[in-house]
Amino acid sequence: MVGFDAFARDCRAAIEQTLDRVLPRAPHCPPVVAEAMRYSVMAGGKRLRPILVLAAADAVARARGEAVADAVARALPAACALELIHTYSLIHDDLPAMDDDDLRRGRPTLHTVVGEGQAILAGDGLQAEAFHLIVREPHTDDPAIITRKLRVLDVVTGAAGPAGMVGGQAIDLQAAGKGTGAVTTLDGPSLADMHARKTGALIRASAAAGAIMAGADEAMLAQLDRWAAEVGLAFQIVDDILDVEGASEALGKTAGKDAADGKPSFPALYGLETSKRMAAEATTRADAALAAAGLRASHLDAIAQWIVRRSS
Numbered sequence: 001m002v003g004f005d006a007f008a009r010d011c012r013a014a015i016e017q018t019l020d021r022v023l024p025r026a027p028h029c030p031p032v033v034a035e036a037m038r039y040s041v042m043a044g045g046k047r048l049r050p051i052l053v054l055a056a057a058d059a060v061a062r063a064r065g066e067a068v069a070d071a072v073a074r075a076l077p078a079a080c081a082l083e084l085i086h087t088y089s090l091i092h093d094d095l096p097a098m099d100d101d102d103l104r105r106g107r108p109t110l111h112t113v114v115g116e117g118q119a120i121l122a123g124d125g126l127q128a129e130a131f132h133l134i135v136r137e138p139h140t141d142d143p144a145i146i147t148r149k150l151r152v153l154d155v156v157t158g159a160a161g162p163a164g165m166v167g168g169q170a171i172d173l174q175a176a177g178k179g180t181g182a183v184t185t186l187d188g189p190s191l192a193d194m195h196a197r198k199t200g201a202l203i204r205a206s207a208a209a210g211a212i213m214a215g216a217d218e219a220m221l222a223q224l225d226r227w228a229a230e231v232g233l234a235f236q237i238v239d240d241i242l243d244v245e246g247a248s249e250a251l252g253k254t255a256g257k258d259a260a261d262g263k264p265s266f267p268a269l270y271g272l273e274t275s276k277r278m279a280a281e282a283t284t285r286a287d288a289a290l291a292a293a294g295l296r297a298s299h300l301d302a303i304a305q306w307i308v309r310r311s312s
Helices: 004-022 031-041 048-064 068-093 110-114 116-136 143-160 165-175 188-213 218-245 266-270 272-293 300-309
Strands: none
Touching (some): 004 068, 031 116, 048 068, 048 188, 048 218, 068 143, 068 165, 068 188, 110 116, 143 165, 143 188, 165 188
16 A cells, blocks of 8 residues: 555545546536636645545455455545535635635635626536536446445535535524624534534545445444544644634635634634644544544545644
């Protein structure tokens, strides 16, 4: 098995190539929409979620003694679909009605370039294209693979919808005073619940999608979901810490904005040192779940460490 750095590099190359191929182009769709979607999707980023899809597929295939390359290839469309959904969420999150930000992935946010209306439509288009991609690829007549694709579609739509990411964003808006009625004050459990929906749901879906496409059984899926839930928590805690300690140039987005806007965060609620300890504890729990799944000999642990130690 190659080292994680080489694995991540190869994954990014395959992801970038596939994203470039599957993004709609004119005259299939109006040029203004095609160009807006491409502006945000091809702006780079960590590609954490699609790499996680492929790492989960790789890990499960190795554990099952099956062809790793085939499992990763089957999971690649779902990996790119998760990145399309993630990018759509960033486009909408940056809108004036949401977080009202002007910097994303080191570039001006989409609505500052093409206007709010076109940015909303680009996000809508990416969400629809993500589901279309899962249905369309990989093309197969194999009933077993078709069943796996349907299950991935169920997992991803659930994670992206009102019980997951959309619901988490709704809670976030209410806590920031941008909803109707009274401002919601979040305590520790409610803050964790909001982020489990807003951020954690897609991370869990990413791990599940790769594992499902590689043929994971129910017991392995359950432990992998435990792992991904803890990794998602650690990711958000670190994200909040970086908003306090990071620089805009390194983050690729506006540093300190959450604090300036009075948004709830782990450092605001617990302080920086306790937040760092909480991220480390979540990583320890994730490691235990990975061991229980029999997936320690994989790239998944390296992903968890990457999340906790990252600077952007």
